Amino acid sequence: MFYRSARHPFGRAVSRRSARALVIALYILYPLGCVLRLRPFSDAFGGAADIAGLLLIAAALLVFAVLAGSSLQRQAQEPEDKLDERESAERNRAAYWSYSAFAGLVVAGATYMMIATDLVESGKATLWTPQTGDHWNAVVGGLVLLGMTLPAAVLAWGKETADME
Amino acid sequence: MAIHNRLSVFRADHAMSRKDLAERVGVNPQTIGYLERGDYAPSVELALKLAAVFDAPVEALFSLQPFAPLAHSLKNGG
Numbered sequence: 001m002f003y004r005s006a007r008h009p010f011g012r013a014v015s016r017r018s019a020r021a022l023v024i025a026l027y028i029l030y031p032l033g034c035v036l037r038l039r040p041f042s043d044a045f046g047g048a049a050d051i052a053g054l055l056l057i058a059a060a061l062l063v064f065a066v067l068a069g070s071s072l073q074r075q076a077q078e079p080e081d082k083l084d085e086r087e088s089a090e091r092n093r094a095a096y097w098s099y100s101a102f103a104g105l106v107v108a109g110a111t112y113m114m115i116a117t118d119l120v121e122s123g124k125a126t127l128w129t130p131q132t133g134d135h136w137n138a139v140v141g142g143l144v145l146l147g148m149t150l151p152a153a154v155l156a157w158g159k160e161t162a163d164m165e
Numbered sequence: 166m167a168i169h170n171r172l173s174v175f176r177a178d179h180a181m182s183r184k185d186l187a188e189r190v191g192v193n194p195q196t197i198g199y200l201e202r203g204d205y206a207p208s209v210e211l212a213l214k215l216a217a218v219f220d221a222p223v224e225a226l227f228s229l230q231p232f233a234p235l236a237h238s239l240k241n242g243g
Contacts, residue, residue, distance in 0.1 A: 010193070084192035086205045 001068050001148050002077035011074035012066075019072050019156035023149065026063045030145055033057035034138040060145075067149060076151035090158060091151065098150035105146070168206040170227045172197070174235065175219045190214040 002011065014022070037053030067073055075087050076094060083091060116127035130136045176186055176197075183201075187194040190211060199205035200215075207215070207227070216223040 084196050085208050085211060086196040086199055087193060 002073045004074070005069060008069065008071075011071035012069050014070045014072060016072075016156055016158065019067070019070065019152070022063050022067050022070075023153040023156050026060055026067065026145065026149060027153075029056045029060035029063065030142055033060060034142065038134055038138060064145060064149065067152060070152070072152045072155045073149075076155055090155060094151045094154035094158070097154045101154075102147060102150055106143075166229060167203060168227055168229065169203065169231050170200060171232055172215065172226060173201045175221065175226060176201075179219060186215075186218065189218045 004011070033053045033056030035053070036049045036056060039049055075083065075091055078087075080088060112127075113129060116129045119125040119127055120129065130139050176183070181189075182194075183197040184194045187197050191214075192211065196205065200207055212223050212227055216226050219226065
C-alpha cells in the first residue's frame with residue numbers, strides 16, 4: 001500500500017536510516033502490543049497491559065502510515081511503468097528477497113502450528129497456538145503489515161539514497 | 166565490474182542540476198546521484214540518452230577503466 005499525497009506525488013523522501021528506524025519500530029511495536037494486549041501466557045497486569053498494548057498497536061499503525069507515504073513504499077508498490085530502470089531493478093531484487101523471507105516465515109509458522117497442535121493433543125507439551133478470534137486477528141494483522149512493508153524494508157537496507165540538489 | 170563515469174563533470178560543465186538532467190533522460194533525480202557515485206551502472210539505452218544530452222560520445226562519459234584526472238587530461242592537451 002502506497003499513499004500518494006498531492007504535496008508529495010513521489011512519496012515523502014526519507015533517508016534509508018530513517019526508513020530503517022521506521023521498519024524496526026513497526027516490527028517491534030506491533031508484536032509487542034499484541035503480546036501485551038492478548039497476554040497469551042499470563043493474565044498479569046490486567047487493564048494496564050491492555051491499554052499499553054493498544055497504545056503500542058496504535059503507535060505501530062502510525063509508523064505504518066508514515067511508511068505508507070514514503071518514497072521507499074512508492075518504489076516498492078508503484079506499477080513498473082512509473083519507475084525508472086534503477087528503481088525497477090532495485091524493486092525486483094527487493095521483491096525477490098521479501099517473497100523468499102515471507103514464504104520462509106509462513107512455512108516456519110505452519111510447521112510450528114503443526115508441531116504445537118500435535119504436542120498439545122498428545123499432552124506432551126503445552127505450546128501456544130492461536131485459539132480465539134483476537135489471537136487470529138493479531139496473527140493475520142501482523143502478516144498483512146509484514147506483507148505490505150517487507151519490500152520497502154528490504155529497500156531500506158539497500159544503498160544510501162543519493163543527496164538531492 | 167565497476168563502470169566509471171564523468172557524469173558530474175559534464176553536468177557541472179553544462180550548468181545542469183540533477184533534476185534537470187533527470188528530466189531530460191526520464192529518470193528519478195536520485196538515479197542521477199546513484200550514477201554519479203558509481204552505485205548504479207546504467208543500461209545501454211540510458212547511457213546513450215545521457216551522452217546525447219551532452220552531445221558527447223558515450224565513451225567520454227562512461228568507461229570500464231578509471232578516467233584520468235581532469236588536470237592530467239588538460240596537461241596532455243585533452
